[in-house]
Amino acid sequence: MLRTHTCGDLRSEHIDQKVTLCGWVQKTRDKGGLIWVDLRDRYGITQLIAEEGVTAEPIVKKVRELGREFVVKVSGTVKEREAKNDKIPTGDIELWIEEIEILNPAKLPPFLIEDETDGGDELRMKYRYLDLRRNTVREKLRLRHKVASATRNFLDTQDFIEVETPVLIKSTPEGARDFVVPSRMNPGEFYALPQSPQTFKQLLMVSGFDRYYQIVKCFRDEDLRADRQPEFTQIDCEMSFVEQEDILNTFEGLIRHLFKTVKGIDLDTVPRMSYADAMKLYGSDKPDIRxxxxxxxxxxxxxxxxxxxxxxxxxxxxxxxxxxxxxxxxxxxxxxxxxxxxxxxxxxxxxxxxxxxxxxxxxxxxxxxxxxxxxxxxxxxxxxxxxxxxxxxxxxxxxxxxxxxxxxxxxxLGLRNPDDYKVLWVLDFPLLEFDEESNRWHAMHHPFTSPKPEDLDKIESAPREVRANAYDMVINGTEVGGGSVRIFEKPLQQQMFKLLGFTPEEAEAQFGFLMSAFEYGAPPHAGIAFGFDRLCSLFGGSDSIRDYIAFPKNNSGRDVMIDSPASIDDEQLKELGIDLK
Structure with a gap:
């Protein structure tokens, strides 16, 4: 290791010790005889000091060469600071420089690498690797890590197994637009990037993995806004031999665990509300009940x-x-x-x-x-x-x-305090919604959602009245998770596809693998997926998920840092059998 300590380690108990630090120069202050340097890494800031007549002249000269964001290695003795700084954990000490090595000089950054920066959104996204050096952004990613770690810890204690599912899959007609990927080895055919691992997690239930989860990347080619990115992350879960109540209890437990672990908050009782009541009393299926x-x-x-x-x-x-x-x-x-x-x-x-x-x-x-x-x-x-x-x-x-x-x-009226958290289950959604433009029924959640058992006899006669065995979790007016009890019997799944306007041939072509699997002993199963990025932004008190993603896209779906999406050369297009002319 090049360093003995990080820039956030040193305290009064280290006084008179010889140490070595590495990091980036936050700023320098040259008062003539005394030169102070703030050295930063992801753990904190330590003040360095050099004094003419005390510090060796070559060292003083090299310290004066330092600019913002220079990467340096510094060795010296820890001393007590005369003017202590109670705003930082290392504020009782400073490091008197005895050796210094410039590991890499740096150009002047295009904006201040400080909590209060002078860089606008587009500029900071272009230089995202610099923006990530700022404490305010780094803390958001640290919170994301903490939420992910706490999620895995909880689900591991509940006997869930994390299983990775494919990223190159098949395009499906339901839901949002797919991102498609051309196949070089199968000319004229395309993969799709998954909008969710829905069918794969159901197949895992058929396989006997009765408790599955995955913190998984998903993709939707949709118009963007503050809480939506073209690629996003879900906490994706499925359970076998359960009913709706089991899902609600298990994942209410997960959310309680996350609030306690990440925020130190004990949640109140989580109320439940039907979709019909939510619309009647609040005009929204994700009401803010604060x-x-x-x-x-x-x-x-x-x-x-x-x-x-x-x-x-x-x-x-x-x-x-x-x-x-x-x-x-x-x-x-x-x-x-x-x-x-x-x-x-x-x-x-x-x-x-x-x-x-x-x-x-x-x-x-x-x-x-x-x-x-x-x-x-x-x-x-x-x-x-x-x-x-x-x-x-x-x-x-x-x-x-x-x-x-x-x-x-x-x-x-100041009634929507971001530090006041109210969690709600919304239940009993309509199974279907009618689209006037296409003149057909669409699944309100997805086509694998089971109807409420007591409404099964209405599927043919009164489809508008059929309620779904589905549930959403809402926090402070934001939908953070949703799921359903799944269809697990082939005849009911065929009936659902027919209601959605699929011909038997279309249903077989799109989902034959799933219906075939149902014939080999599919257990009753249900699941839920949480928007991981949204959860993180809620815990961080933000409206936007962007800063909780290391390298996000802008509102046009572009990564301005690497200039993506971008065109590809003619030879690649030719290999893929694509002619753009």
Missing amino acids: FGMQFVELNELTQNKGFGIFDAAELVVGINATGCASYSRKDIDKLTDWVKRPQVGAKGMVYIKYNEDGSLKSSVDKFYSDEDKKAIAEKFDAKPGDLMLILSGDINTVRKQLNELRLEMGNR
């Missing part, structure tokens, strides 16, 4: 009163913003403009103020009497000082709009 403001439906109290907008609406629904009656007309107009933005799409908003003196004032007073407004306030369980905000329209549309308004009010 605060209330549940939806209140008002059709019977607001319609047939002469207000045409409400009378024509499929649903009139609102929320109660507690304590917001003090909002001025200007404040409310701004909020109305906010819901009219294209991102939300509401045509307008009605408000009712419950004033401190007990009076009720609304934007539609001419249509509603004091008795009408009082009945509405009672439905909201409103008190003096509250502000009721009401939207109307088609059921699905207005619920989504009100969900956006609810979250915005939660932000404005």
Whole structure:
């Protein structure tokens, strides 16, 4: 080893010891007779010092040659600092330089390698290897490592086996777009990169690996945003001889373990909510339950009163913003403009103020009497000082709009504290959703999800009413995991494929291997996958997953550091049988 200690090791007990450190020069301060150098590695910072007349002149000269990010090896004696620095763990000591070797000089970096940097996102992504030297980024990757380690530790104690599944697989028609890989040895044919190891983990259950997991890379060719990358990581799990309750209990245990190990938090009871209730009360299948403001439906109290907008609406629904009656007309107009933005799409908003003196004032007073407004306030369980905000329209549309308004009010009122964690199971999703454009049913989760046993008789007669044996875990309004009890019998899987519009020949071509496996003794099984990057960003209190990935892509799906994706030469294309002309 070139060094005896790291730059985060030295303390008062090392005073008068001879040590050797290696690292990068964070900064130098030359005060004439005294020169200080902050030396950094991933463990911390140690202050070095050289003094004219005390330190050998060649050493002083070499210290003065140092620039930012020079890689150096330094030996010397640990001494007590006169001016201690309580902001760093090594702040009680400094190292008096006796030998110094420049292992590699460095160009001046394009941005400051400090917690508060002057580099923008694109610049830092281009020089990601430099960005990773910053403590703020390094700590995020250290947290990622800790989550991965804690996950493996927990699942190992539960008798799970980690099994790697293939990365070059077959393209499937369900789900997001695949990334495809041409095969040189099979001209005109393509592999796909896996969107998940779904069929392989089910085959492992057929193989008798009754508890499987994998922290696995997955790929989806989708439009990108803060919490989505073209390649991402899942905690992928499957169990045999279990029912839904077993999955919920096991993986609630995993999440409890992660919160305790990584964050030092003991989770409260994890509530459960049906999909139908989540949509009715929050307008979202991933509700943020850190605060209330549940939806209140008002059709019977607001319609047939002469207000045409409400009378024509499929649903009139609102929320109660507690304590917001003090909002001025200007404040409310701004909020109305906010819901009219294209991102939300509401045509307008009605408000009712419950004033401190007990009076009720609304934007539609001419249509509603004091008795009408009082009945509405009672439905909201409103008190003096509250502000009721009401939207109307088609059921699905207005619920989504009100969900956006609810979250915005939660932000404005400081109710969405990132350090306050609320975990929720959402259950009983619809098995299917109808796509008007393709004029056929699609699986809401995937085509291997089992229907609820009590709904099996509705598959042919009332497919819209069939509930899935599926479950999602939601943390603070973010879906972090989802899974289902799987179909494990060939006839039911064939029936599901038929309902999804597959011909028998198409089903056989795409998934014949799986249905064949079901004929050789497939056990009942179920599973779940957690978005590993999302979990890490939640634990780190961030909205974006990007900094929790060592080398992420930008919002255009490009790696600007290595300039990828890139074209390939004509000879490679020819070998692959691809003609781009």
